[in-house]
Amino acid sequence: MLALGKINRLTVKKQVKFGFYLDGLSWGEILLPNNVAPKDLQIGQTLEVFLYLDSEDQLIATTERPKIKVGEVAMLQVVATTKVGAFVNWGLKKDLLVPFSEQQLPLKEGQSYLLYCYVDNSNRIVASSKLDRHLHKTPAPYQAGDKVDIVISEQTDIGYKAVVNHQHWGVLYKNEVFKPLRRGDKLNAYIVKVRDDGKIDLRLNAATYKQALELTTQILAKLEQNGGKLALTDKSSPEQIYASFGVSKKAFKQAIGTLYKDKKIVIAEHGIILVPS
Template identity: 40%
Template sequence: MAELGKINKLKIISKSKNHFVLDGEQYGDLWLKIKDIDFFERTQKNSLIQVFLYKVTDNEVAVTIDKPKAEANQCALLKVIKISEHGAFLDIGLPKDLFVPINQQRKRLRKDSHCLAYIYLDKKTGRLLGSTKLNRHLMEESDELEFGQQVSLQIWEKTDLGYKAVIDDKFIGLIFKQDAYRSLSFGEKLTGFIKNIREDKKIDLLISQKANTESHYELDKNILNAVNVSGGTLNITDKTSPEEIYKKFSVSKKQYKQAIGRLYKKRLIKIESERISLI
């Protein structure tokens, strides 16, 4: 099934002068003008080609071989190229610019400035729109991310606490000042790691593998210290409530289970039904 706002592989069903006619599946036959004559001549009928599908009006679907700077449900740093009374237009690398309505602008956009925009399909029209109100479209809480997990980040804004970042085009998390070993730039893309999922499910981030390894090490060390202080056994297991685990170690239940799993594999502890203990 062809998807609006996405790159699709569509079949060429005929060729006419400098046009391909593509099988747009539920959108019917789609005409694609090709400027590259060599490409046109060497591409045969029934071939599959990658094209971007989008609406130019509420009722008209267009197709282009141009690759956009981002697809639907992704974020991208884009330049503002035009301002109107109804909103702003961003260069997304397509024949038609990306429209950001005024009510989707966190701050009023200015011509020639750059903004981090989330690209989405309007539910009523199916047309591609942009938004700089990222927290309307991205989640600030997560049940699915795991302690230590590697993720893709894009820096959104600097705050008093550190840097807010987009995680995998789906979540928003925080890199604390002390965990940012260098200055980070607006819109910068980098690899990061999940440092912590807080009790309120907010997401803390790290930006170095070394810091990620150290974070694992600190939690493992804290658990071993707690077992030692308790006389060699600790009545906190993978069956203990998330609240009690967080109160003791300031980590989620999932993080705690992963940590005692690491300690068990290293043969440092044994895990019983109601306690963990030193070997």
């Protein structure tokens, strides 16, 4: 099934002087202009194209890849403000419209904003800065440990608000973050849990048994290298822990808790001590 504003795989139906017509099935023939057609393109060949409306609102195909597709979020720069709304650069010849009704605050030329792209009731591809209007409309289908793509939205008192897989809201807590993040940054993250209210807790490092085992091994090795003592405890700062092991404070606390339960270490006031074997 073809989709406007997304990548579609179509077959070349015929060639004309100004380009190629692709078989759009029930949508009819769709023009792929010469300037975006691959060299040596042949009739009968299939290729992946992005479908959008040109300046005359005619359906057209391109092999160029936009900075955002329908159903996605991305940081885009405003190139013009007009009486119908703001236009942003999304990497195609025709700029993308952000209608006034879809602006959380008036967009300013030259500034970049985190936007969601969708097809409106008039069958136009448009964008919106009112993310709450478009995100988190379906139940979050994730399980603990799932790897997801996130886009940073904003910094809050507890950490960072992020868009998960372009569809849901999630939170990265500040004790899980050890590098500066900016709005629009794209990262991989892992699901910690989906809460009863539907909100999603995230972390940047995978919480797997293998990693936990590796961390306890690393801690024991460092203890042996340092004469059985290490000046880190569950009270140490996240920065100190990350500098030593490259993990979050939570992961470190879990690891030394495991070692303590296994009677391999003692947790003292100023550090941890290796129990002689």
